[in-house]
Amino acid sequence: MALEIVSESQCFGGKQLVFQHSSDVLGCDMKTSVFVPRHGEESKMPVVWFLSGLTSTHENAPTKSGFQRVAAELGLIVVCPDTSPRGDHVPDDEAWDFGQGAGFYLDATEEPWSRNFNMESYVARELPCLVGDHFPADMARQAIIGHSMGGHGALTIALKNPDRFKSVSAFSPIVSPMNCPWGEKALAGYLGDARSDWAAHDACALVASAASQFDDILIDQGTADNFLEGQLKPELFQEACAAAGQKLSLRMQEGYDHSYNFIATFIEDHLRFHAARL
Amino acid sequence: MALEIVSESQCFGGKQLVFQHSSDVLGCDMKTSVFVPRHGEESKMPVVWFLSGLTSTHENAPTKSGFQRVAAELGLIVVCPDTSPRGDHVPDDEAWDFGQGAGFYLDATEEPWSRNFNMESYVARELPCLVGDHFPADMARQAIIGHSMGGHGALTIALKNPDRFKSVSAFSPIVSPMNCPWGEKALAGYLGDARSDWAAHDACALVASAASQFDDILIDQGTADNFLEGQLKPELFQEACAAAGQKLSLRMQEGYDHSYNFIATFIEDHLRFHAARL
Numbered sequence: 250m251a252l253e254i255v256s257e258s259q260c261f262g263g264k265q266l267v268f269q270h271s272s273d274v275l276g277c278d279m280k281t282s283v284f285v286p287r288h289g290e291e292s293k294m295p296v297v298w299f300l301s302g303l304t305s306t307h308e309n310a311p312t313k314s315g316f317q318r319v320a321a322e323l324g325l326i327v328v329c330p331d332t333s334p335r336g337d338h339v340p341d342d343e344a345w346d347f348g349q350g351a352g353f354y355l356d357a358t359e360e361p362w363s364r365n366f367n368m369e370s371y372v373a374r375e376l377p378c379l380v381g382d383h384f385p386a387d388m389a390r391q392a393i394i395g396h397s398m399g400g401h402g403a404l405t406i407a408l409k410n411p412d413r414f415k416s417v418s419a420f421s422p423i424v425s426p427m428n429c430p431w432g433e434k435a436l437a438g439y440l441g442d443a444r445s446d447w448a449a450h451d452a453c454a455l456v457a458s459a460a461s462q463f464d465d466i467l468i469d470q471g472t473a474d475n476f477l478e479g480q481l482k483p484e485l486f487q488e489a490c491a492a493a494g495q496k497l498s499l500r501m502q503e504g505y506d507h508s509y510n511f512i513a514t515f516i517e518d519h520l521r522f523h524a525a526r527l
Numbered sequence: 528m529a530l531e532i533v534s535e536s537q538c539f540g541g542k543q544l545v546f547q548h549s550s551d552v553l554g555c556d557m558k559t560s561v562f563v564p565r566h567g568e569e570s571k572m573p574v575v576w577f578l579s580g581l582t583s584t585h586e587n588a589p590t591k592s593g594f595q596r597v598a599a600e601l602g603l604i605v606v607c608p609d610t611s612p613r614g615d616h617v618p619d620d621e622a623w624d625f626g627q628g629a630g631f632y633l634d635a636t637e638e639p640w641s642r643n644f645n646m647e648s649y650v651a652r653e654l655p656c657l658v659g660d661h662f663p664a665d666m667a668r669q670a671i672i673g674h675s676m677g678g679h680g681a682l683t684i685a686l687k688n689p690d691r692f693k694s695v696s697a698f699s700p701i702v703s704p705m706n707c708p709w710g711e712k713a714l715a716g717y718l719g720d721a722r723s724d725w726a727a728h729d730a731c732a733l734v735a736s737a738a739s740q741f742d743d744i745l746i747d748q749g750t751a752d753n754f755l756e757g758q759l760k761p762e763l764f765q766e767a768c769a770a771a772g773q774k775l776s777l778r779m780q781e782g783y784d785h786s787y788n789f790i791a792t793f794i795e796d797h798l799r800f801h802a803a804r805l
Contacts, residue, residue, distance in 0.1 A: 258786050259751065259783050259789070265788050315596070317792075318791070505537050511538075513539070513595065514538055514539050514595075
């Protein structure tokens with residue numbers, strides 16, 4: 250598969266790139282950000298995926314989280330995909346929390362979404378092939394981080410692909426889309442009304458159905474986050490992990506909100522958590 | 528003077544704020560970003576000003592440069608003003624490099640700009656009063672940083688107010704607006720065609736007319752900056768400083784461009800440079 254580099258900017262000695270490619274599974278052109286630390290000719294580096302939240306694009310994390318400093322130090326490639334298929338021919342919705350910008354990292358089965366809204370296949374299969382082919386990436390060493398809707402994506406994709414990911418962490422994730430308004434709207438819209446089809450996209454349900462797959466899962470959650478009680482409900486994941494014997498390090502961070510100011514503060518901890526496992 | 532806090536978000540243990548106020552010298556409402564590190568009840572902290580470049584607002588540096596981590600560690604308040612007066616009643620120009628977003632940190636004398644375009648008075652006098660009144664700021668300890676057009680602002684305002692600033696630094700600054708297309712357009716537009724009126728807003732001319740005022744001036748300039756040869760010309764400032772006996776640490780940073788990826792890489796060096804002098 251071919252890709253085109255659309256921008257390249259030096260940052261902490263490495264390169265912050267944006268590439269564009271034609272996605273088969275999404276049926277549209279997509280842009281993805283990649284940070285590649287400075288490296289020797291022969292060396293391949295581990296890959297950390299960062300999945301963003303509602304309304305975000307491939308640009309939010311590279312611009313606002315400041316991950317490059319620590320990724321450069323630790324020698325981690327960081328890949329930031331977009332949050333949905335894009336384009337005038339791609340279905341959309343007037344709401345900010347459904348349609349473009351809100352792909353929820355699943356493969357839709359309902360019309361008119363099923364042709365394009367296949368972000369799970371995109372992140373779990375198509376994009377890794379591209380990254381492995383075009384960057385000095387050691388695809389045997391991958392980890393995944395997500396924020397909010399992207400936290401949901403990181404947890405579910407990691408739990409379904411434990412062989413691929415050495416570790417997983419999240420900032421203020423949607424841990425149970427079956428049990429919050431954002432998730433119920435998205436799952437019903439993309440998958441239909443049969444709730445039995447939803448469990449495969451619910452981190453709480455997934456962790457309950459599997460033996461412990463990771464030595465630890467790191468979640469940071471701000472206590473001043475406006476979405477904490479109504480949407481995020483980390484206690485549900487805490488209960489599910491406890492019941493399943495999955496170790497969870499849930500850190501309630503006093504006074505922090507849902508923004509990138511929160512992510513920027515703790516991204517170093519997450520990258521070091523992953524580097525120790527890669 | 529009254530101000531209204533329009534947003535507040537915790538970041539690295541401190542607060543990233545945006546306040547709004549009615550500016551007398553600019554004749555409009557203005558927004559300013561301020562980072563206030565965590566502090567004890569009694570302590571006042573030194574203040575670092577960050578002046579942004581063309582098309583930027585008060586939001587660019589706090590969102591993209593990642594300065595908060597080091598400012599929190601060093602106990603520095605960082606104030607990021609907007610780059611021009613704002614509002615539907617404020618004159619503007621179709622060009623991206625003149626009018627709103629392009630105030631050039633001077634007091635305009637030409638119509639229709641002179642009522643509102645007084646960014647020098649705003650940054651040098653009105654805003655410091657507000658900051659000193661409403662934040663735990665030790666106004667006897669101030670430093671100033673700027674980027675591009677803001678680098679011009681930082682250098683000129685510091686050179687004209689050496690009693691107020693303990694130190695000054697810049698990223699890819701416009702060092703001689705009298706000798707580059709951006710500067711000639713702005714100076715002619717805001718000040719009129721008499722070049723004799725321009726020298727008071729030209730860092731090279733200012734440093735030539737004064738004895739050494741700072742123990743050192745730090746400038747970082749990327750060698751892959753598209754504006755290096757046509758607009759920025761750091762060698763002019765190097766020559767002016769050498770002639771005036773002003774020590775200058777001009778660092779040509781190989782491969783870096785004009786973006787915030789460059790600033791984010793070296794902002795820590797600048798904050799430590801200033802903290803050592805505050």
